[in-house]
Amino acid sequence: MKFYFLAALTFLTLLYLYPGPRLDIATVPQRQDVLGYDRALFGSWQPHGQCTTREAVRLAQSTQASVLNCRVTGGTFYDPYSDQAVSNSEAVEVDHVFPLSAAWDMGAHNWDRSKRARFANDPLNLVATQRSLNQQKSDSLPSEWLPPKKRCAYSTRLAEIARAYELSLPTADVSVMRRQCRFEFLLPG
Structure with missing residues (x-):
């Protein structure tokens, strides 16, 4: 019985202490609307090459x-936001993971x-995604919009972009991002 108790306690401790993906980025209290x-x-x-x-x-x-x-006039596209294949090329747009207007407000x-x-x-x-998801997202950050699937991957990529360009993110958005990845190590593939 002690073994099971210790195993359960160890598992719960790991769940609590697991750091998740690297989301250490500079934060600001909130997003300020910067004119211009x-x-x-x-x-x-x-x-990009000939294209x-x-x-x-x-x-x-x-x-x-x-x-x-x-x-690209046809084919099947992998949409990482929905984790689905999309066969209508006209329904696919290219999204800026870190929205341009948000980047403007955060330092660009x-x-x-x-x-x-x-x-x-x-x-x-940049990511190719369904037009409907791109339009839902618009210029939102994670506290206002998250993809229906692969939320931790999206959050991790957004953090990577923020670090690469030395952009801050609002505290509320970083909190949402961290929650998406909290138990990611438990999920298959």
Whole structure:
């Protein structure tokens, strides 16, 4: 009986102490609306080989893609937000994981145009997803929106982007992100 009690106690201790993925990022009390945001300040889709970054992301997340002049016109896309395959290429958009307007509010307003364009075209910050999910998300951070699936992976990626570009996140968003990953080690694959 003692063995089972000790095993259960050890398991509960591990659940409580498990640190989860690395979400150590700078925080601020809340997101401030910084005047002057305009999508054009982040530039357009940059060349990525012979295609644009947008089409390169769509191509990277597709299988059996139909491509015409670097434009993905068909195929099946893996959507990490829904964890589903999407077969309608017209229903797929490229999302900025760390929304551009949120980045503006969190520090990108101080960047030069070159760094903003690099951020907007960084494959780390881009994901092909269903148009409906992209529109639901809009410019929201995790306290306002989370994907229906793979929430820990989304939170971890957002934290990685924030660290890479030295962007802060509001405390409420980081708290939500940490909750998504709390028991991730228990989930299969």
